[in-house]
Amino acid sequence: MRGKTNTKKIEKHHIEDMVGRIYMSLCVLLLIVIIVSMVYFVASKGIANFISGEVKLTDFLFGTKWAPEADTPSYGALPFISGSFLVTLLAALIASPLSICAALFMTEIVPGWGKKLLQPVIELLSGIPSVVYGFVGLSVIVPFLRDTFPGQGIGVAAGALVLSVMILPTITSVAADALASLPQNLKESSFALGATRWQTISRVILPTTMPAIMTGVVLGMARAFGEALAVQMVIGNAPFVPRSLFESASTLTSVITLSMGNTTMGSTINNALWSMALVLMLMTFVFVLLVRMLERRNKI
C-alpha cells in the first residue's frame, strides 16, 4: 500500500498544501523569534543595573525618591509604579459600569437601533489617536478639574478620566460579544419562570457572563497600563507618590517617554528606564495570565 502511494506522481494539491504549510510555519516562526528577542532585549537591559550592582532591586521597587541627575543619584521607581496602578484601577472603576451598561443596552434593552447606533460610535472611540485624547484632556478636563477641585487640575484624576474614555470601547465590545453569545434558552427559561427583565439581567445574564465581561475589563486595564502619550500630557509627571488625586504624579510609561530620548544608551538612568519597561512587560504578562484564567472559567 505504502510503496504504491510513494511512486505515485505528486499532485498539484499536495504541493499547494506543502507551500501553505511552509509559509505559515515561517510566519509563526518569525513571530516567535520577534517575541522572544524582544523579551530578551528588554529583560537584559532591564536587569543590567541590578547585575552590575549600580541599583539595588529593593531600592528600585520600593524607593520613593527619583533623582537620577542629583549628585548622589537615587533610582526609586515606586512613584511611577504606584502612579500606573492608581490611574489604571481608577480608569477601570470609572469605565466598567459605563461599558457594561452600554453593552446591556445594545444586546438586551434595545437590540435593534441601540446596537445600530451605539456600535459604530463606540468603535469610533477606539480609532481616535491617543494624542487627540491627550490634547482634549489637557484643554477640557484639566481646566474643568482646576476650577472644580483644589489643585491645578493635572494629576491622577485627569489621567484616569482620559484613560477611562480610551478603554470604554475595549470593555464594551468584549462585554457585548459575551452577552450576545449567551444561549437564548437561559433567558427564556428565566422569563418563563415569571422573572422580570431586570431580575433576568441581574440574576441570570450578568452572573453567567461575568467571567467574559471581566476579560474585557482586564483587557481594558492592560491598555490603560500601557498607554503613554495621553496620560503623560495630563498627569503632570512629578516623580512623587501623589498625596491627592489632583496632584501632579507620574506613571511608568510617562517617565519612559519623557526621559528616554534625553539619556544615552548604557547609562544608569537609561538602564533604570529599561527596568521600568521590564516592569511594564511583566505586568502585561500578568494581565494576559488573568485573561487566560478568566477564559477557562468562562463556560457558557
Next chain:
Amino acid sequence: MQFRKSWIMALALTSVVALSACGNSNNGGNNAAATNTPTENSGSGAELSGSILASGSTALQPLVEQAAESFMDANSGVDIQVQGGGSGTGLTQVAEGQVDIGNSDVFAEEKLKDADAEKAAALVDHQVAVVAIAAVSNPDAGVDNLTKQQLVDIFTGKITNWSEVGGADQAIQIINRPSSSGTRATFEAFALGTKTEDLQGSVQEDSSGTVKKMIGETPGAIGYLALSYLDDTVKTLNYDGVEPSVDNVVSGDYPVWAYQHMYTNGEPNEVVKAFLDYMLTDEVQNGDVVELGYIPASAMQVSRDVDGNVTKK
C-alpha cells in the same frame, strides 16, 4: 512526529541567531557610517554624492531639516535624513557610528561621562547655533523681573507665593522639564547656578509647546522657554534686570543660553564636512537660523567652553 521535532530544532536555532544578533547591537557593533563615504570625488568642482544620517535633539531638528533641504537642492547627489530622538539618543548613535551627525543641546561631555567619557573624547563638536532660554510666568503673576536668588528660591521650593517676590497673592506652580532634559540642564547651570530636585506637586512636560500652553493657562505658573517660543500668552521675565533679547545674548549680557551642537565621530568625511560647512555659511546663519528663532553662532561676541567659562571673542 518527525516534522514536529525538526520544527522545534529550527525554532531553537533561529532564536539563538536572533539573540546573538541582539547581543551584538547591544555592544554597538555595527557601523553604518562606514558605508556612507562619498562614492565619487574626482578633481576640483566635483559633484558631491553620498548620504548623511543625522539624529538627536528635537530642538535643533527643524533647523537641520530646513538647511538639509536647501543643501540637497544645490547638491542633487546628496541625501540627508534628519531624525529626532533627543540629545542623548543623538550622542549615543553618533558615538556608536549608527549616524553621521549627532545633534545635541548640551556638550557631549555632560551626557557621556564616567565609563563613556572616552566616547565623548572621540566626538568632534560643530557649534551651529545658540538657543537662549528665558524664565516665563503666567501673565497674571504680576512680576516683571526676578533675581537669580529669587529664581533659585522658587525652583527649590523656598518661595511658594508670588507675593513674596512682589507679585499677586497667588501660589506658584512650577512647570518644569524632566531632569534629563538639555533645556533644564542649561537653565539650571546658567540661570540658577545649581541643580534642583523635583518638588512634590511640580509639573514636568516634555515639549516646549505644552510647557507654553500650561504656563499660559495655569494661574501662578512659572517655567522657562527658548526665545523662539515666547509670545503674548506668557509673560517673559527679566533676569537680574536684563531683558532676554537676542541683542543681550549676543553681547553676553544675558547669560542663559547654550550652543546647539552637531557632533561627528572623528573628523567628518567629505560630504558631511561640506554640509557642516554649509550650516556655518552666512546663507544659513543669517537665513534659516534667524528665521527659525535661533541665534547665529557666528554672531556671538562671547564664547563659552564645556566648563561654562565665558570669554570675550
